[in-house]
Amino acid sequence: MRPVQRHTLLLGSLLLGLSTAYPLQAAPLSDFEQFRSYPYMDRSYREAKKGNWKEVERLMRHLLEKVPKNDEARALLVESLAKQRRYKDAIQALPKDNSEAVLDLRLTWIEQDPPSSTQVEQWMATSDLNDRVRLWQAYSLSLAKFGGAAKAHDWLAQLSPKGDENILRLARANWSEQLRDWSGTIGELAPLAARKQLDAEGWQRLANAYVQRLDEKPLQQLLQQAPDPQAARKVRLAMVDRAIAMGHDQQAQRWLQSLPAADLADPAQRQRLWELARQTDDVPTVQRLSNDLQRPCLETTEWLSRHDPEAALTQLRQCQPSEDPQAWLVLAQRLQATDLLQSTRLPEPWDSRRQAQLVDVWQEQGESSKVMVWLAGQTQTPAVVKRRAELAQRMGRRTEEQTLWEYHYRQTGNLASLNQASFLALQSGDRAHARQLLENAYDRHGARLPPVALQRLAGLYASSKDITPAQQRRMASLISHIDGATRGQLLAQLAETGQCDAVQQAIGSHPQAAGDYRALARCAMPDRPGEAVVYYQQAEKLGDRSSRLPLAYALEAAGDSTGALAIWRSIPAAELTDNARLTASRSALNAGDNQAAERFWQQSSTRGANEWSLGAAIADARGDHAEALQRQRRALQIAPDAGHFYAASVSAQKAGDLAQSDAWLAEAVRRDPANPRYRADYGMRLSGAPSREERATAIPYLQQATRDFPEDYHLGETLAWRYDEIEDSASARKELRRVIDLEQNPVAADDEDGSMEARRYRQRRAHEALSRRDNFTIASTWSPAGVSTNDFLRDDDSQGSNRSPNSQNVQVAMWDHALGEEPSRAGSSLSVYGRVLLGGQSRTRYAESVAAGVGLRYKPWGTQNINFYGEIYKQSQFDDKDNHGLSLGQLINPDKLSDQLDDHRQDGHTTTDYLLRATASFLDQGKYRNDWRVDESEWDERFLYLDAAWWTKAGDHQWLSRFQQGHTWKLPLNGAQTIMPYGFLEFASQDPSNDWRQDLRTGVGLRWQWWYDDDRYNAYRSKLTVRTEYQQSLGGNLYEGGNGVLLGVEWNF
Structure with missing residues (x-):
């Protein structure tokens, strides 16, 4: 029953007690009192439905003050206080003589809100026996509910009995049982049993405690007080179950045998007794019950064989083998029933096993020869053949054993027999037969062969030199079924035979073992030596020391001669083959260690053409070109090929014998005309x-x-x-x-x-030079006294009359056009050119003289900057009285310039002459050239310019020579711009009227240049030059020793 329901019932009984007991002492309410009480009662019931018990309390207390005799109000007040768990106030609100209601209220208090044990014990002290029992019963239940059974037991244990000892013992025994405290249970109930004061429930509880403790003697005594035989029987069965559960089989067997005869006749109990007898090794009981229960004969024999072999053998003779031939064979062998094995016949396959067991018995007796003879006389079934093979193995008859295992394999296809036969064939040295046997089996069964057999076949392939295509296919399929070491050998064999696709397929994209990397490296050689190096290095990291030597070869093939040489040096010389020494020599040569190269080469003994050629290369590297040439001659005496002649030509060239070098290189080309390297070098040589x-x-x-x-x-x-x-x-x-x-x-x-x-x-500069057909030049120069600018002829009447050191300016426009189908022919060229000149006698007056010329320019040599000119030259200038010029602003005005030219046509003094001229420039090639440098930030420039002119009609001559040298810096600006300070020395000479005059001067200057107009195929086509220099005369009368500053602007495009 739930606590809420119990609480409701208690309150109901409380109200019922009040309604039946209290009215006997109070008179019924008058009509007025009932009328007066009604509103309060009605409201209280409504508040009670809402659970508002405080309001109910208030209303009822108020009503009782007005109508003290209203027992219904008093009952409702008690209920409201109890609902608020104010049990003490509720008891005080009860009438003093209503003990039953007080008890019920205390019981409710204990159940709902247990008071202290002291309070309960105080109540018990003032209660009669029944109320006392009810109180401690209720309180123990409450303690168990809120604190557990142990708390309830401990509280009851400390109570002193007051006429309720038996009941207390029963209660404490109940809690002990719940606590599985069987000693406590026995301690409480045994005294009652001794006084024969136990009821049936107590007797059952005490018996259960004895059973749990497997306490036989007290239980036997207690069974004499059993309430009835059925209770005693249940206890005995419980004792049997408990003993079995605890593994006390003999105790269980004793109690089971103490059951009444009717129980012992029960098949189920007899079955349990039979099982217990088997557990307790009770041989007679087992035999008796096995017969009674009609257990299988062989089952009983099997049990007896482990407990009483003699009895088991007797039992076995009574059994029918056909019931379970396999079990009969096992038992016959275990009991060594040789006579039964010989005399009994079994259905197959058990009869074959019987025979095998019989053979085992004979063999254990040391009669192996008898067994072999007996087996040879039997029908050669697979089992007999296998038995003979096993016996031959034990007897050490290897040849017979191999034959029998192979025979057994051919009979049955048993792969274990194949494995043993192939092993014995290999052990006996018959590798071909072992391989053939395994190959046939592998073609038939594939990867289903035993791992050892697959391993063996792989090992045979790995150690074979001649591999057929069919065997290569088997090797490729074997790779995924063998261990790492053999797998590596097999992969190496496949790689060696060129089956690299199979190697790659077997390894996949994630090689792991050292053998994987070694095989991949072998496949990469010789076409991809760099890849082979990576694989060999990885294999070496995984502990494969055998990859060290091929790693050296791969490093050398990949061009890492230094790495290869380090390995060659780490290997003892005695372990190096002749080929390894020669390769080490080549590595040392390529690594620049010529002494080591010579040492390795000297250690080798092979001396063919290749080896002599290598020795020559080493001698060349050591600088001993004569020795190298001698070794090359030795190489050419031993079956030389084109490569040897090519190498010899290199050595001869280094030795200075160019004729021999050319001859040998030509021979190399003759012998191998398809070799591109030879053709290229021969072309460069020619x-x-x-x-x-x-x-x-x-x-x-x-x-x-x-x-x-x-x-x-x-x-x-x-x-x-x-x-x-x-x-x-x-x-x-x-x-x-x-x-x-x-x-x-x-x-x-x-x-x-x-x-x-x-x-x-x-x-691009070379392409530009070959492509340029037209050259344009526009220049303007302002110089002191006409230095280096006087390109004008004067009339014979004025020659030598105006030699004062006045300033002069000249403007030139020139066009040069190359003739012919190509602008340049091996560096020589023929050009037609035309030029226009304007000149003035001061820095501020322009176009006082005008000249024009048309002529041919011939450059005969491509390697020398020498030019010859022939020109028709015409000049116009004003007389002194009519002399007038233009300002700079007027000069650049087309109208003013046109008017000045018209004035020259009308008023100018015009002369025509034929000019022959030669110019040359030296010392201005190579690193001193005047050109843009893309990879230099500064450089030197120089030139020696020579210019000779002859006006044939006037008979005048002019000579100019100028040496100039400067240092050029790039400007950190956009475009190709440079600036160059320079110094110069200049000599000029003229002979107007056969009166030779000379001038020698020097000076310093500053030049700025800007290069531009380039494209994909052509370097800069155009440049702008601005220079200024100070000139100091050193002597001479040509310019009357004029000094000053020269300013020049020149645009070439």
Whole structure:
């Protein structure tokens, strides 16, 4: 019953007690009192429904003050106080003589809100026996509810009995039982049992405690007081169950046998007794009950065989083998019933096993020869053959054993037999038979072969030298079924035979073992030595020391001769083969350790053409070119090929025997005309020949070389120079354009001639020089006393009359046009040119003189900057009385300039002459050239300029020579701009009227240049030059020793 329901019932009984007991002492309410009480009662019931008990209390107390005799109000007041768990106030509100109501209220108090044990014990002290029992019963239940059974038991244990001892003992025994305190239970109930004061429930509780403790003697005594036989029987069965559960089989068996005869006749109990007898090794009981229960004969024999072999053998003779042939065989063997094994026949396959067991018995008796003879006489079933093979194995008859295992495999296809037969064949040295046996099995069964057999076949393949295609296919499929070591050997064998696809497929994209990396490295050699190096290094990291030597070969093949040499040095010399010594020699040579290269080479014994050629290369590296040449001659005496002649030509060149070098290189090309390297080198060699005709023969070789090595800009540039030399400028420009296009994505960086950018600029400058047909020049010079600017003829009447050191300015515009199909032919050219000159006798007056000329310019040599001119020259100038010029502003005004030219036509004094002229410039090539440098921030420039002119009609001569040297810096500005301070020494001479005059002067100046107008194929076509210099006369009478500042502006495009 739930506490809420119990509480409701208690309150109901409380109210019922008040309604039945209290009215006997109070008179019924009058009508007025009932009328007066009604509103309060009605409201109180309504508040009670709402659970508002405080309001109910207030209303009822108020009503009782007015109507003290209203027992219904008093009952409702008590209920409201109890609902508020104010039990003490509720008891005080009860009538003094209503003990039953007080008890019920106390019981409710104990259940709902247990008071202290002291309070309860005080109540018990003032209560009669029944109320006392009810109180401690209720309080113990409450303690168990809120604190557990132990708390209830402990409180009851400390109570002193007051006429309720038996009841207390029963209660404490109940709590002890719940606590599984069997000793406590026995302690409480045993005295009652001794006094025979136990009821049936107490007797059952005490019996259960004895059972739990397996306490036989007290239980036997207690059974004599059993309430009835059925209770005693249940206790005995409980004792049996408890003893079995605790593993006390003998005790269980005793109690089971103490059951009444009717129970012992029960098959279920007899079955339990049989099981207990088996557990307690009670042989007679087991035999008796097995017969009674009709247990299988072989089952009983099996149990007896482990407890009484003699009885088991007797039992076995009574059993029928057909019931369970397998079990019969096991028991016959266990009991060593040799006579039964010989005399009994069993159905197959058990009869074969019987025979095998019989053979085992004989064998245990040491009669192996008898067994072998007996088995040979039997039908050679697979079992018999296997037995014979096993016995031959034990007897050490290997040849017979191999034959029998192979026979058994062919009979049954048993793979274990195959494995043993192949092992024995291999052990006996018959590798071919073992391999054939395993191959046939593998073709039939594939990867289902035993791992050991697969391993064995792989090992045979790994150690074989001649592998057929079919065997290669088997090797590829075997790889995933063998251990790491053999797998590595097999992969190496596949790699060695070129089955790299199978290797890659077997390894996949994530190699792990050292053998994987070693096989991949072997496949990478010799085509991908760099990849092989990575694989060998990884294999070595995984502990594969055998990869160290091939790693050295791979490093050398990959170009890492230094790394290879380190490995060669780490290997003892005695472990190096002759080939390894020669390879180590080559590694040392490539690494620059010439002494080590010579030492390794000397340690080798092989001396073929290749070895002598290697020795020559080493001697060359050591600087002993004579020895190198001698070794090359030895190489050429031993079956030389084109490569040997090529190497010999290199050595001969280094030794200075160029004729022999050329001859050997030509022989190398003759022997191997398809070798692109030989053709390219031969073409380069011919291009450097001393005669032009020989250099021309290089063109076909260079043409082919540029197709073989399109990335080699040296070949392309050289071919372009050869085209230019034979005056094929179009082909030269085409080849230069190809090289320039190639250099947009260069494969070579800086070279001995400068940086990559300088190389590009050189190619574009060459293309620009070959392409330029027209040259335009516009210049203006302001100089002291006409120094270096007097290009005007004077009338014979005025010659020598005006030699004062006055300033002079000259403006020149010139156009030069190259003639012919190509602008340049091997550096020589023929051009027609025209020029217009304006001059003035001061710095501020312009166009006082006007001249024009048309002529031819011939540059005969491509390697020298020498030019010859022939020109028709016409000049106009005013007389002194009519002399007038233009200002700078007027000069740049087209109308004013046109008027000045008209004045010259009308009033000017005009003369015509024929000019022959020669110019030359020296010392201005190479690093002193006047050109832009892309890879230099500063450089030197110089030139020696010579100029000779003859006016044939007037008979005048002019000579000018000027040496100038300066240092140029790039300006940190946009575009190609430079500035150069310089110094010069200049000599000039003229002979007007056969009166020679000279001038020698020096000075310093500052020049600014701006280069521009370039494109993909052409370097800067145009430049603007501004210079200023101070001139100091050193002597002479040509310019009357005039000193001053010169300013010049020149625009070339």
